[in-house]
Amino acid sequence: MPSHPPIDPEIAAALAVLDLPPVSLRPQDIPARRAAAVPVDLDWMRRDGTITVTERTIPGPPDNPVIPAVILSPTESAGPAPGMFYIHGGGMVLGSRWDVGEAILDAVTDGYVVVSVEYRLAPEHPYPAAIDDCFAAWLWTAAHTAELGIDPARLTLAGASAGGGLAAGTVLLARDRGAPMPRHQILWCPMLDDREITASSQELEGEARWDRIANRTGWEAYLGDRRGGDDVPVYAAPSRATDLSGLPPTYLEFGDVETFRDECLDYGARLSRAGVPVELHLWPGGVHGFTALVPQAAVSQAAVATRRAYLVRIAR
Numbered sequence: 257m258p259s260h261p262p263i264d265p266e267i268a269a270a271l272a273v274l275d276l277p278p279v280s281l282r283p284q285d286i287p288a289r290r291a292a293a294v295p296v297d298l299d300w301m302r303r304d305g306t307i308t309v310t311e312r313t314i315p316g317p318p319d320n321p322v323i324p325a326v327i328l329s330p331t332e333s334a335g336p337a338p339g340m341f342y343i344h345g346g347g348m349v350l351g352s353r354w355d356v357g358e359a360i361l362d363a364v365t366d367g368y369v370v371v372s373v374e375y376r377l378a379p380e381h382p383y384p385a386a387i388d389d390c391f392a393a394w395l396w397t398a399a400h401t402a403e404l405g406i407d408p409a410r411l412t413l414a415g416a417s418a419g420g421g422l423a424a425g426t427v428l429l430a431r432d433r434g435a436p437m438p439r440h441q442i443l444w445c446p447m448l449d450d451r452e453i454t455a456s457s458q459e460l461e462g463e464a465r466w467d468r469i470a471n472r473t474g475w476e477a478y479l480g481d482r483r484g485g486d487d488v489p490v491y492a493a494p495s496r497a498t499d500l501s502g503l504p505p506t507y508l509e510f511g512d513v514e515t516f517r518d519e520c521l522d523y524g525a526r527l528s529r530a531g532v533p534v535e536l537h538l539w540p541g542g543v544h545g546f547t548a549l550v551p552q553a554a555v556s557q558a559a560v561a562t563r564r565a566y567l568v569r570i571a572r
Contacts, residue, residue, distance in 0.1 A: 264541025281470035338571035339406030345417030347474035378477035413438035420446025449495035454518035511542020
C-alpha cells in the first residue's frame with residue numbers, strides 16, 4: 257500500500273486499546289454493525305436538563321412520506337435562535353438521527369436549535385433515496401423555522417462523513433433547484449468521491465479508520481454498478497461537480513490520515529476558486545472521526561475548540 261502520514265501518537269495509542277469495530281467494513285458485515293449500534297442515551301443528550309430532546313416526523317418525498325427526526329434545542333432560549341440542519345454519518349449504510357455526538361450537543365449548549373434527520377440507508381435503499389430524504393427534510397426545515405424557534409437568516413446545513421457528502425449534495429440541489437440556501441455549510445470529514453482516484457483513497461487498508469475497503473463498500477451499496485462510472489450525478493458524489501459557484505461559506509474539517517483527505521482538500525480548493533469563502537482545517541495525525549474516538553488527544557481538543565469557535569462566530 258502507498259505510504260501515509262503518521263497517526264498522532266496519542267490517537268494511535270488509544271486506538272490500540274479501544275474496543276472498536278474492524279476498520280474494513282464489507283457488505284456481509286453491515287447487519288451485525290447495525291445490530292451493535294449503541295443504544296440512545298437520552299440523559300446524556302439532555303445535559304442535565306439544559307437541552308430539550310423532541311422526537312417528531314417530517315414529510316418526505318413521495319416514495320418515503322415520513323422521515324423520522326429529532327430536534328435538540330436549548331431548554332432556556334430567548335427569541336429566535338441560530339439553527340442547524342444536521343445529517344448523520346455512517347458510510348451510507350449505518351447510523352440514525354440519534355447519532356449526533358458531542359459536537360452537536362456543544363452547538364445546542366451554545367444556543368443552536370438542531371434538526372437531525374434520518375434518511376434511508378443503502379443497500380436496501382440505493383441512490384437517490386438518501387439525498388431525496390435529506391432534500392425534502394431540508395425544505396421542510398427551511399419552511400418551518402418560526403415553528404422551530406429558528407432565525408431563518410441564521411440556518412446552517414451540516415453533516416459528518418457520509419452525512420457531510422449528503423450535506424454537500426443537498427446544498428448543490430438547493431442551488432440548482434432555486435430552493436432556500438443555508439447561511440453556511442459545515443462539512444466534517446465528508447464522503448464526497450466514489451471514484452478512488454486520489455492517493456488518500458488508496459493509502460489505508462486495515463489501519464486507521466474507514467479504510468479503502470469500507471469506502472468501496474459504502475459507495476457500492478449506494479450506487480451499485482454505477483460506482484466509479486461516468487453517469488454518477490453530482491448530487492450523489494459532490495466531488496464530481498464542476499460548477500461550485502453560488503454556494504454558501506463553507507467549513508471543512510478532516511484529518512490527514514483518512515481516506516477522504518485528498519477529495520476534501522480538492523473540494524475546498526475548488527470552492528475557494530469559485531469565489532466561496534472557505535475555512536479549511538487539515539489536522540495532522542487525525543484519523544477518520546478522531547475527535548469522537550479519542551477526545552482526550554491534544555489534536556482532538558484543538559479541533560473541537562476550533563470547530564466550536566466557528567459555530568459561535570457564525571451564529572451572531
